[in-house]
Amino acid sequence: MTVQGLVMFVALPLLSIAVFLAFVRLVRGPTLPDRVVALDLIATLMIGIIAVYAIATDEPVLLDLAIVLALISFLGTVAFAHYIEKRG
């Protein structure tokens, strides 16, 4: 199996299931920090998806998105944590 095939038929499905599982946690909670952690995991999984997709399509330009997403998700988590701590 080529690397492209592996990404398309193994890596992407695995990562998609992981995103779905994280989404289940995002919906179920039960607490706000649980949801924030789920969002954070979804962002990390998206970075992984972008990276393997860059390999599958042979487009290294997509890696820019991975860095941007990493930055944004970190800022988002910090902001969420700040407000959760203020509220508590």
Next chain:
Amino acid sequence: MLEAVTALLILVGALLMFVAGLGITRMPDLFLRMSATTKVATLGLGTIMLAVIIYFDDLVATSHAIATILFVFLSAPVAAHIIGRAAYFNKVPLWEGTVTDQLRGQYNVGTHQLASVPFPELEQHLPDVAMRRLPVSGASPVAGQTLEQIDLRRKYDVTVLAIRRGDVVIANPAGDAQICGDDELIIMGLPEKLDEIDAAFRRLAEASAEHPTS
């Protein structure tokens, strides 16, 4: 050969990230879920980025991948720490199988400051009891009253072990000992009661700061 290494790294990374997804759904409480997501997902991402470096084999892609790895490896622990901290202060419930909560009674719930236990051996013999410093602000209505009047023993089940006034420590104070502004009470009791009394003192100080005449 390189193709096989790339394939292996992608496979391992995808599996690790899948395990992170399993962890966040299956683990019993927030802190355990965080240990699954933060560690495993970060490792999985690092592995995938290694695959990216080997697959593209050019400077731009390599620098992008290394920058992503470095940033995620630096930011994931920080993000996990602050979320865990915020969750702990929000009293997110721990799993019922939790054996020990070493932060219990060690955090000042009002200021969110961590203080070490003054008597670790006391902690061992009386695991439920904690000691805490309780500052009395100068504006607080508590200042000027005696220990008997504020009656912490009856209201909060808390014992005043000593009053610290500047460099002087009044140990084992009697009921008629008067509290002055800027004193520090050293109190002992259940951690929940200490939190309660801490919050009450803070409210009193804030209320009197807003209405200085009353």
